[in-house]
Amino acid sequence: MIPGYLFVLVPIAFGTLLFFTNSRQAKRGVIIFQLALILASLYNLTKLRFLESHVSIETFAGWDRIIGISLKWDLVSSLFVMLTAGLFFFLFLFDYRGDHVDQLFLMLLCTIQGLIIGIFLAHDFFNVFILYEVATILVSILIMFRKDKQSVYDGIFYLLTNLVAMTFFLFGIALLYRMLGVLDFALTREQMALLSDRRALILPYTFLVTALSLKIAILPLFSWLPRAHATPSAPSTVSALLSGLFVKSSLYLFFRIRNIFDPFLELTELFLILGWLTALFGALLALSQKDIKLILAYSTVSQLGLITFGLSLNQDLAFWGAVYHIINHAIFKSTLFLSAGIISEIYRTRDIERIRGVGKGMPLVAAGTIFAILGVTGAPFFSGSMSKYWIVASAKDNLTTLGIYLANFGTITCFIRYSRIFFGVQKNSENSSCSLWKMQHIVVFVMGLFSLFGGLFARELIILFFAKQLPVDPLSYFQKIMIFFASLIGGFFVLRVIERTGILKKIRELDLSFNSVAAFMFLFFSMSFLYLSLKYAPQ
Amino acid sequence: MAELVSFIIFFLGLYALVVKRSVIKSIIALVLMETAVILYFVSGGFEEGKLPPISDALPEQMVDPLPQALMITAIVIGISSTAVALAMYSQLHRKYGTDDWKKLMKIRLEEDA
Numbered sequence: 001m002i003p004g005y006l007f008v009l010v011p012i013a014f015g016t017l018l019f020f021t022n023s024r025q026a027k028r029g030v031i032i033f034q035l036a037l038i039l040a041s042l043y044n045l046t047k048l049r050f051l052e053s054h055v056s057i058e059t060f061a062g063w064d065r066i067i068g069i070s071l072k073w074d075l076v077s078s079l080f081v082m083l084t085a086g087l088f089f090f091l092f093l094f095d096y097r098g099d100h101v102d103q104l105f106l107m108l109l110c111t112i113q114g115l116i117i118g119i120f121l122a123h124d125f126f127n128v129f130i131l132y133e134v135a136t137i138l139v140s141i142l143i144m145f146r147k148d149k150q151s152v153y154d155g156i157f158y159l160l161t162n163l164v165a166m167t168f169f170l171f172g173i174a175l176l177y178r179m180l181g182v183l184d185f186a187l188t189r190e191q192m193a194l195l196s197d198r199r200a201l202i203l204p205y206t207f208l209v210t211a212l213s214l215k216i217a218i219l220p221l222f223s224w225l226p227r228a229h230a231t232p233s234a235p236s237t238v239s240a241l242l243s244g245l246f247v248k249s250s251l252y253l254f255f256r257i258r259n260i261f262d263p264f265l266e267l268t269e270l271f272l273i274l275g276w277l278t279a280l281f282g283a284l285l286a287l288s289q290k291d292i293k294l295i296l297a298y299s300t301v302s303q304l305g306l307i308t309f310g311l312s313l314n315q316d317l318a319f320w321g322a323v324y325h326i327i328n329h330a331i332f333k334s335t336l337f338l339s340a341g342i343i344s345e346i347y348r349t350r351d352i353e354r355i356r357g358v359g360k361g362m363p364l365v366a367a368g369t370i371f372a373i374l375g376v377t378g379a380p381f382f383s384g385s386m387s388k389y390w391i392v393a394s395a396k397d398n399l400t401t402l403g404i405y406l407a408n409f410g411t412i413t414c415f416i417r418y419s420r421i422f423f424g425v426q427k428n429s430e431n432s433s434c435s436l437w438k439m440q441h442i443v444v445f446v447m448g449l450f451s452l453f454g455g456l457f458a459r460e461l462i463i464l465f466f467a468k469q470l471p472v473d474p475l476s477y478f479q480k481i482m483i484f485f486a487s488l489i490g491g492f493f494v495l496r497v498i499e500r501t502g503i504l505k506k507i508r509e510l511d512l513s514f515n516s517v518a519a520f521m522f523l524f525f526s527m528s529f530l531y532l533s534l535k536y537a538p539q
Numbered sequence: 540m541a542e543l544v545s546f547i548i549f550f551l552g553l554y555a556l557v558v559k560r561s562v563i564k565s566i567i568a569l570v571l572m573e574t575a576v577i578l579y580f581v582s583g584g585f586e587e588g589k590l591p592p593i594s595d596a597l598p599e600q601m602v603d604p605l606p607q608a609l610m611i612t613a614i615v616i617g618i619s620s621t622a623v624a625l626a627m628y629s630q631l632h633r634k635y636g637t638d639d640w641k642k643l644m645k646i647r648l649e650e651d652a
Binding site (some may be wrong): 018111122129133136137140141144147149150152153154155156159160163164167170174177178181239245416422509511513514515518519520522 | 549553554556557558559560563565566569570572575576577579580583603605606609612613616620621623624627628630631634635641643644646648650651
């Protein structure tokens with residue numbers, strides 16, 4: 001297998017080397033590099049797939065795992081590495097002729113790619129912290145890349161909230177290290193089993209969970225996300241990268257760390273409720289927005305909630321459904337952000353009420369976007385429907401099932417509103433006459449096709465990548481299709497009623513200042529601590 | 540004792556984040572929180588009568604070197620993140636003319652509308 005550290009270090013070194021080339025060579029070089037990275041990750045994935053254990057742990061520079069750095073390849077992490085390489089390839093292709101693309105921009109993106117891959121492969125707490133902290137700084141620079149007024153606020157808001165979260169994370173690590181003397185994920189778990197009183201783990205776990213909850217944008221700690229992902233002046237590739245991929249690394253870490261603690265301390269019920277509320281509330285906020293990028297960003301919040309919900313159902317089927325949904329969401333959300341970038345550039349507005357006739361003006365973009373929308377809403381035969389089906393199928397009671405359908409109903413309603421941009425006639429037609437590079441349209445279309453592909457071949461892909469056989473019951477899948485169409489019709493009516501009441505404007509104006517976010521962090525921390533202390537109170 | 544102090548400093552920093560409305564004070568509070576964690580981590584490696592891990596002493600006579608190695612990394616990263624935050628702050632102040640979080644949010648919301 002190709003060593004994991006190369007996947008982390010080579011993109012960073014390559015990004016730095018780009019400074020010695022001219023802009024044209026840099027753009028070409030980066031695309032060829034991404035192709036090489038895709039092939040390399042595919043090679044590792046294939047090798048791993050044929051290993052009996054499907055796991056490979058490598059240590060860095062010959063140090064022992066107790067004090068050294070170790071990287072872990074398993075089927076999930078290697079697939080995420082491939083996803084990273086693939087998505088970056090499309091993003092670079094999309095931006096090939098972008099005005100903002102220079103060596104600095106490419107260097108920042110390449111470095112973030114290395115860091116994200118590092119987060120997927122890292123197998124100890126401190127490395128995760130370092131990789132995250134550096135990535136946070138780079139992301140905030142990317143958010144305010146064009147240094148305009150709005151993005152400076154969004155950038156610093158993102159940076160400070162996330163740095164506070166990482167300080168919580170570091171404190172959690174410090175407590176854990178002092179207690180157990182190791183930082184490696186597997187060794188930590190082994191050491192935990194030797195503890196006489198598991199209640200000692202409550203405090204470090206609460207610190208870690210508070211940090212991760214902000215990172216995965218769970219209610220009430222999500223208000224940094226829409227601003228960061230949808231800041232008006234950021235290039236659409238940056239939004240696509242953040243919403244599509246970067247936030248997934250937090251989710252990945254969330255379930256990795258939860259798996260370590262699960263046998264000793266369980267927080268699943270809490271995250272089940274919070275995940276569901278986030279899914280619902282995110283959809284409601286998405287519905288109320290006027291800015292197309294903000295709609296997509298709030299929809300990301302909602303989907304993250306749904307994935308957290310799926311991961312917290314504590315069932316094998318739901319877990320794999322949620323992991324599959326992470327991949328699907330990465331693909332369709334980046335498609336949607338890229339297409340929103342094209343649309344807002346051509347129409348010179350991001351106001352959903354002022355964009356009409358996309359279907360006629362840009363058929364390829366419209367087709368790609370529609371595929372992605374069908375994916376995110378869970379339309380039959382599209383990728384989202386399969387992953388959501390597996391999450392629903394593992395719900396134990398009717399209440400849980402109803403909850404998922406209700407959250408999805410919110411998503412469907414929100415995207416019915418979004419779909420209006422395809423129809424009608426653009427009043428100000430002179431704007432739409434300017435055309436962008438056609439390759440961007442093709443990229444959006446091809447990425448949209450992946451949503452269809454991921455739905456049609458979902459079972460085969462899961463067997464191929466995860467070596468898991470997930471059942472699909474035709475009767476209950478048919479039932480799900482019926483519910484989808486019923487939700488579609490219901491969504492139309494609900495949208496009409498809601499729009500008349502003017503309640504959307506009020507919801508749109510809801511926002512949290514930095515101080516409130518800090519207060520909510522403290523509240524979240526104390527509530528989780530209290531919850532765990534009561535749950536594991538001595539008899 | 541050092542543990543208790545670091546807990547107090549950490550939550551003091553968090554308290555400042557909640558009540559102080561100035562951006563620069565938030566950055567200071569963040570640095571305070573980081574310092575608290577570093578204090579906790581490093582003091583965790585302290586053992587009575589043992590030597591620091593940078594001398595000619597035998598390995599058995601030294602304290603666990605890992606916390607110090609980790610913390611030097613955390614300090615370097617902390618400094619860079621503070622530098623970025625301060626650079627951003629200067630941009631923010633130039634563009635908005637205020638460093639009050641509430642006023643900033645209000646101006647930002649008006650920009651949206």
